[in-house]
Amino acid sequence: MDFKIAVIKGDGIGHEIIDETIKILNKIGKKYGHNFKYTEALAGGAAIDKTGTALPEETLNICRGTDALLFGAVGGPKWDNLPGRDRPEQGLLKLRKELGLYANLRPAVMFDELRRSCPLRGDIVEGGLDILIIRELTGGIYFGKKYTESDKAEDTMEYSRHEIERIAHIGFQTAQKRKGILTSVDKANVLETSRLWRKTFEEISPGYPDVTLNHMYVDNAAMQLVYNPKQFDVIATENMFGDILSDEAAMITGSIGLLPSAALGNNYGMYEPIHGSAPDIAGQGKANPIAAILSSAMMLKYSFNLPEEAENIENAVKKALAKGCRTSDIAMKNEKVSTTEEMGDIIALSL
Amino acid sequence: MDFKIAVIKGDGIGHEIIDETIKILNKIGKKYGHNFKYTEALAGGAAIDKTGTALPEETLNICRGTDALLFGAVGGPKWDNLPGRDRPEQGLLKLRKELGLYANLRPAVMFDELRRSCPLRGDIVEGGLDILIIRELTGGIYFGKKYTESDKAEDTMEYSRHEIERIAHIGFQTAQKRKGILTSVDKANVLETSRLWRKTFEEISPGYPDVTLNHMYVDNAAMQLVYNPKQFDVIATENMFGDILSDEAAMITGSIGLLPSAALGNNYGMYEPIHGSAPDIAGQGKANPIAAILSSAMMLKYSFNLPEEAENIENAVKKALAKGCRTSDIAMKNEKVSTTEEMGDIIALSL
Ligand SMILES: CC(C)[C@H](C(=O)O)[C@@H](O)C(=O)O
Numbered sequence: 001m002d003f004k005i006a007v008i009k010g011d012g013i014g015h016e017i018i019d020e021t022i023k024i025l026n027k028i029g030k031k032y033g034h035n036f037k038y039t040e041a042l043a044g045g046a047a048i049d050k051t052g053t054a055l056p057e058e059t060l061n062i063c064r065g066t067d068a069l070l071f072g073a074v075g076g077p078k079w080d081n082l083p084g085r086d087r088p089e090q091g092l093l094k095l096r097k098e099l100g101l102y103a104n105l106r107p108a109v110m111f112d113e114l115r116r117s118c119p120l121r122g123d124i125v126e127g128g129l130d131i132l133i134i135r136e137l138t139g140g141i142y143f144g145k146k147y148t149e150s151d152k153a154e155d156t157m158e159y160s161r162h163e164i165e166r167i168a169h170i171g172f173q174t175a176q177k178r179k180g181i182l183t184s185v186d187k188a189n190v191l192e193t194s195r196l197w198r199k200t201f202e203e204i205s206p207g208y209p210d211v212t213l214n215h216m217y218v219d220n221a222a223m224q225l226v227y228n229p230k231q232f233d234v235i236a237t238e239n240m241f242g243d244i245l246s247d248e249a250a251m252i253t254g255s256i257g258l259l260p261s262a263a264l265g266n267n268y269g270m271y272e273p274i275h276g277s278a279p280d281i282a283g284q285g286k287a288n289p290i291a292a293i294l295s296s297a298m299m300l301k302y303s304f305n306l307p308e309e310a311e312n313i314e315n316a317v318k319k320a321l322a323k324g325c326r327t328s329d330i331a332m333k334n335e336k337v338s339t340t341e342e343m344g345d346i347i348a349l350s351l
Numbered sequence: 352m353d354f355k356i357a358v359i360k361g362d363g364i365g366h367e368i369i370d371e372t373i374k375i376l377n378k379i380g381k382k383y384g385h386n387f388k389y390t391e392a393l394a395g396g397a398a399i400d401k402t403g404t405a406l407p408e409e410t411l412n413i414c415r416g417t418d419a420l421l422f423g424a425v426g427g428p429k430w431d432n433l434p435g436r437d438r439p440e441q442g443l444l445k446l447r448k449e450l451g452l453y454a455n456l457r458p459a460v461m462f463d464e465l466r467r468s469c470p471l472r473g474d475i476v477e478g479g480l481d482i483l484i485i486r487e488l489t490g491g492i493y494f495g496k497k498y499t500e501s502d503k504a505e506d507t508m509e510y511s512r513h514e515i516e517r518i519a520h521i522g523f524q525t526a527q528k529r530k531g532i533l534t535s536v537d538k539a540n541v542l543e544t545s546r547l548w549r550k551t552f553e554e555i556s557p558g559y560p561d562v563t564l565n566h567m568y569v570d571n572a573a574m575q576l577v578y579n580p581k582q583f584d585v586i587a588t589e590n591m592f593g594d595i596l597s598d599e600a601a602m603i604t605g606s607i608g609l610l611p612s613a614a615l616g617n618n619y620g621m622y623e624p625i626h627g628s629a630p631d632i633a634g635q636g637k638a639n640p641i642a643a644i645l646s647s648a649m650m651l652k653y654s655f656n657l658p659e660e661a662e663n664i665e666n667a668v669k670k671a672l673a674k675g676c677r678t679s680d681i682a683m684k685n686e687k688v689s690t691t692e693e694m695g696d697i698i699a700l701s702l
């Protein structure tokens with residue numbers, strides 16, 4: 001089959017890691033008889049430099065003509081002093097909004113081989129960690145009304161029942177395929193939006209009798225992730241809380257540089273590593289391509305419905321780690337360090 | 352000297368822990384020649400039961416006639432199903448707002464004796480943890496405009512320059528007396544309020560040349576607290592971010608049941624343990640009074656300017672822990688368990 005993929009390499013290490021990812025996708029294509037067609041597009045700092053804006057209209061058009069978007073990373077010190085509205089991140093936010101990518105899936109998984117880099121005490125993560133965070137991505141305080149004058153500013157957190165419902169359904173359905181536990185995180189003791197959030201999840205819950213729904217306040221969730229992360233299966237939460245908790249969850253796994261993510265809309269998906277553009281090591285072959293490669297596995301699964309191919313990639317990554325292949329970010333003292341390309345090659349060999 | 356203290360025991364274990372705290376204060380009074388006069392007032396569930404509202408006007412009047420407020424804890428399952436606006440927590444929020452308690456000081460400190468209950472890997476917390484979080488407490492999304500209809504809800508995060516300035520000054524001044532590092536946490540890549548927050552901190556910074564000011568995004572801060580908490584000295588942040596991060600910070604110290612807090616206004620302070628009302632163990636002598644007792648030490652320091660007396664209490668707590676006195680929450684298997692009252696007695700003996 002033919003699949004059209006938009007590719008935004010972005011800034012910093014975005015280029016290197018996406019190059020390795022395409023290498024993997026091509027090999028999968030050959031093995032299973034698929035044809036992946038890539039179209040490159042600009043976003044972030046690179047787009048600001050060439051076109052003056054972080055998300056050119058041309059990029060949106062390219063995306064709209066494809067089946068999915070593979071995204072590297074954006075941003076860097078070069079653009080850090082631009083006014084808020086002109087920064088590379090704005091390209092990312094606009095992309096999510098314009099393409100209607102309302103559900104952000106962020107797995108927080110511990111890799112056996114990297115257990116020693118987990119910051120939590122061994123007994124707390126005994127047996128591993130496997131949490132899936134579902135973050136609402138196109139609503140809330142990110143996209144609500146804003147207001148500013150010299151001595152005063154306002155941001156509005158806005159939610160409609162419809163926006164909450166579609167996240168709730170994804171939450172329940174995802175939990176059905178996993179351990180059947182859904183934790184909805186809110187701040188219903190303070191926020192009206194959270195009270196609507198909680199009510200909507202409650203109303204949808206009876207349609208999924210095989211899923212246990214729990215509610216948790218966001219401050220408590222931030223504690224529980226450190227204290228007892230194994231209690232979680234699927235966490236569903238609004239945009240800002242999801243931003244904070246998904247980063248915390250990624251960090252407690254000890255594999256932050258290895259974790260992928262998906263941003264899904266009704267007919268389109270964007271796939272990107274959760275790590276940043278790491279401008280300090282860009283172009284030196286030091287970047288770890290695993291998060292980007294695992295993002296492409298999510299693309300195969302969620303956008304192209306190719307679960308077997310996705311699993312093949314995931315297993316190849318595990319094999320490369322098991323063989324002891326380490327980029328500098330995950331190497332211990334005295335371990336041999338592989339380059340970005342070498343890591344890509346070893347994963348490709350394990351496919 | 353004479354000091355007038357309003358006392359709100361609240362719900363659940365609030366009674367037991369405040370009783371022990373008063374025992375300590377009385378002993379300190381005798382030792383140093385101060386006279387503490389207490390006036391009890393109602394708030395939370397107890398107030399709902401007796402007066403129909405979580406914060407009776409009478410309580411505010413009592414507070415206004417005193418020098419400081421000692422607060423236990425509020426809430427419990429009995430009042431959990433009341434509509435949002437009538438719940439015990441609303442009493443707490445109204446108290447903060449009405450008394451103008453805009454700066455919440457939350458120390459996140461590790462106690463040597465409880466090192467084994469720290470959820471982080473030993474090497475990460477080597478040498479201990481001592482972070483002071485300053486949370487803005489009467490602004491932001493907690494108190495901004497709210498709006499709700501059946502299928503839609505809104506909460507507004509609002510900040511004025513004045514509200515930010517007074518927190519910034521407290522942040523810089525506190526850092527001056529500590530290690531001189533102030534980390535301001537915001538989400539300036541998304542929020543207008545955060546951009547005003549960051550700008551205001553920048554403007555005030557030159558007045559404190561001996562303090563290093565860093566800015567950090569809230570999602571990154573949630574990660575850094577787990578990854579490298581020792582980088583922090585003083586953290587200053589807005590209300591909602593402070594709610595989340597201060598709970599996370601408390602949890603990583605492993606001493607969540609022992610931590611006090613202060614909520615300060617221009618001429619008044621409220622002092623309360625950060626733990627909740629623990630209705631499941633209320634009235635059984637199982638509660639740990641240390642957080643409440645340490646809150647009274649903060650009261651002596653911040654409201655009454657009695658730093659020596661405050662230190663005396665802090666040292667007495669450390670001595671009681673060093674002697675091996677453990678309430679059930681902090682006892683390991685096979686350790687002898689003391690009651691709430693016994694813990695109070697041992698601390699009193701160490702004064
Ligand atoms: C760069 C920033 C705007 C973005 C966000 O807050 O959503 C990032 O933190 C993320 O989580 O993807």
Ligand SMILES: CC(C)[C@H](C(=O)O)[C@@H](O)C(=O)O
Pocket residue numbers: 189190219440443444594
């Ligand atoms: C009870 C709740 C309203 C309160 C808050 O969010 O401020 C609590 O979590 C706290 O941190 O004191």
